[in-house]
């Protein structure tokens with residue numbers, strides 16, 4: 132069985148991107164072009180731009196854009212207003228209203244990754260919604276700061292466990308010259324706040340203008356004001372837009388129709404204390420919400436604990452009667468409603484002790500929810516492992532880091548780093564075949580073939596079908612994550628086919644503490660996965676949109692195909708066109724969908740060096756060990772500089788080698804005009820992925836870097 136992974140990088144919007152720039156800001160056009168991996172040219176007007184220019188990014192000055200932006204061909208052109216906030220806020224109001232998207236940036240402390248994220252999202256190349264909705268549980272943190280700047284120093288710790296960050300726009304307080312605060316924060320202030328928040332967190336943002344009747348501060352007398360703010364948030368590329376149900380239908384419809392890549396969270400709150408889950412009203416609110424929603428949020432004050440059960444009944448009824456409806460996020464407020472906050476699985480709102488106030492009565496932190504689940508027996512204590520090898524030279528997070536995360540998240544689990552041996556209590560199957568086994572990462576990864584070799588335990592899983600494999604693990608052939616999953620219904624024969632019920636169990640894995648009653652329960656199965664390729668994709672797309680890689684050429688260096696496999700798979704996900712390989716032979720399943728050419732002579736290398744533009748190698752990934760760093764440096768030099776490229780696009784170098792080395796290929800790469808990334812980036816991104824897979828919790832990349840400390844990488 133192959134578990135299909137969702138496509139991570141889509142082709143997205145293929146219209147010509149036209150960047151409108153302010154006075155003296157021409158250079159921003161080249162930055163957009165660089166991030167998108169396209170050449171650019173300046174244009175005088177929108178007139179005459181055709182889809183033939185898709186391969187270009189065009190720049191138009193603000194003054195020229197004003198002349199004919201309204202009559203642009205919207206099928207051929209996507210207009211992005213790039214506004215430097217140091218030129219003054221707000222941006223030109225006519226252009227703001229006319230453009231498709233608006234990117235706000237500061238002159239100093241410009242974050243290229245902020246632009247990469249904005250453009251990848253708005254042009255539909257990356258969207259995390261589907262992946263989030265397939266997670267067993269998702270949380271968002273409701274920030275309640277009057278100014279997000281106060282949150283920024285602690286944002287990494289605040290967002291541990293959160294899948295998204297809510298910006299409560301109605302709680303923002305814009306200071307005025309006279310010492311007072313604006314009655315509602317202006318779009319200029321809000322735009323800057325979104326910009327600042329996005330620069331500091333990779334999490335999707337939820338943009339909320341909560342009204343006065345629903346525990347917020349946004350006035351209700353003019354619904355058009357909501358449209359103005361919420362539509363601007365769509366233009367800013369905010370991932371989730373909270374649209375209250377009381378707003379007139381034409382406003383909700385318009386926002387839904389014009390949402391682009393953003394997702395609409397319909398929101399309903401009832402503070403009356405008379406709302407009842409088992410009522411026609413509750414159902415009709417649900418039905419009205421789903422008309423214009425990607426997620427439906429229903430929240431109510433309750434008086435009695437039993438109403439939590441009524442909500443659960445409502446939830447399951449809705450799921451069975453309207454199976455194709457958007458996901459429902461429903462909780463009860465107040466202390467009495469806290470129970471429902473532990474049971475809701477879709478975007479549960481959470482708080483954090485570091486926040487100035489809670490956003491709603493009864494809100495809990497991620498750690499409190501997990502502690503409650505654990506007490507209720509919903510989150511049993513498990514043993515998780517980091518399985519290393521005696522010969523490992525690859526850096527991995529060590530036990531204190533995972534313990535720190537579990538602690539921060541209130542998870543009851545235990546974590547240990549264990550050195551893998553071929554036989555005995557620390558062989559992989561013995562570790563997995565425990566009643567309390569909760570998952571493991573393998574660092575370095577182990578080939579699927581060697582895991583399965585002679586393992587009667589793995590072979591017997593799933594009624595003899597073996598462990599489930601994700602598409603990535605199958606294609607890459609290397610496993611770095613083992614996830615435990617409940618089986619939907621254990622077959623009657625399960626007891627006889629698992630070690631706990633078989634004669635071989637205890638004999639095959641002789642180990643203290645592992646016996647026939649203590650093996651992996653028949654109600655569980657294992658999934659073999661590979662998280663590393665995602666870590667590589669995240670590293671490569673940190674400062675570039677996926678389109679920068681599409682159709683281009685890459686060079687991959689490795690001592691063998693096992694070491695190269697994750698990188699090759701990542702490149703395939705990024706739609707790379709051709710891969711030149713050095714040092715290994717690519718197995719057929721890995722090469723499928725890619726054009727692969729080994730460098731097996733000096734001539735073949737020379738040929739690749741001479742090709743121009745798109746065909747010239749754009750990204751170099753080395754999985755060679757640190758002892759080979761001189762060779763890597765040499766190769767990087769060969770493909771560096773502007774040779775083979777007529778554009779100003781900066782190439783990318785990723786060095787997966789770890790440990791002390793003689794030369795530093797990354798330094799050579801930087802000197803040769805590459806943007807260089809190292810194993811610390813990839814390991815941190817892979818750890819984010821691993822934690823998501825093992826414990827279902829999101830831990831931000833920057834937290835991993837922060838909490839991992841020096842010793843980790």
Ligand SMILES: O=C1C[C@@](O)(C(=O)O)C[C@@H](O)[C@@H]1O
Pocket residue numbers: 273297299339341373398400428430462464480481490491492494
């Ligand atoms: O909709 C919600 C849910 C919430 O009201 C709560 O009950 O936790 C908190 C709000 O910030 C958020 O917008």
